[in-house]
């Protein structure tokens with residue numbers, strides 16, 4: 001007999017560093033579980049073999065841009081086919097901290113064509129049911145993550161983050177996208193994410 005279970009929702013949280021993605025992903029997953037929903041809390045780079053190489057490279061030294069991009073794509077293909085798709089099929093919601101919009105933003109800031117990156121990813125990665133774009137100005141985001149460095153690096157970092165913020169906001173008109181002002185308190189942002197997610201779950 002065919003499996004009649006409803007597909008889970010893919011709920012993606014994006015935004016520049018320090019906008020509160022990890023905090024919100026955790027709180028949303030915990031809330032949905034507390035009301036009896038089956039939820040997988042996950043992130044990208046993933047905890048799979050390619051994701052582990054990428055995470056190690058963040059502390060041990062950045063890879064060449066081409067090599068890094070190839071790994072992000074390998075990681076996402078593996079994550080989508082082995083983790084995300086099976087979870088959604090068995091009716092589990094996936095709350096995901098970063099997804100292919102981060103590739104558009106960060107690898108776009110590294111010089112790759114943003115629309116090409118989007119097309120490559122959308123050829124194999126399912127679109128989210130909800131995309132929360134946590135939006136915050138670069139100065140506030142940098143203050144939150146306590147970024148410090150030499151002045152030249154700080155300017156470069158600001159420019160790159162502004163580019164990323166603009167890329168995230170460039171998808172704001174997609175039906176699945178919700179821009180969330182991330183300057184209020186963690187709790188009030190959580191209330192917004194909860195309300196929007198529950199409305200979408202109840203629609204299904």
Ligand SMILES: Nc1ncnc2c1ncn2[C@@H]1O[C@H](COP(=O)(O)OP(=O)(O)OP(=O)(O)O)[C@@H](O)[C@H]1O
Nearest residue numbers: 016017018019020021022023024144182184185186
């Ligand atoms: N709404 C908020 N108001 C004030 N501080 C916040 C808010 N949300 C998160 N923070 C704080 O900002 C810091 C970064 O939060 P968090 O790790 O959730 O962000 P992130 O977007 O996942 O960051 P990154 O992308 O750098 O991993 C943490 O110290 C967190 O407590």
Ligand SMILES: Cc1cn([C@H]2C[C@H](O)[C@@H](COP(=O)(O)O)O2)c(=O)[nH]c1=O
Nearest residue numbers: 044045072098099100102103104106107
């Ligand atoms: C998915 C993805 C991520 N990145 C970058 C963005 C951040 O600098 C790190 C992830 O760090 P976090 O603390 O876990 O948010 O990876 C990227 O460049 N491209 C991507 O596709």
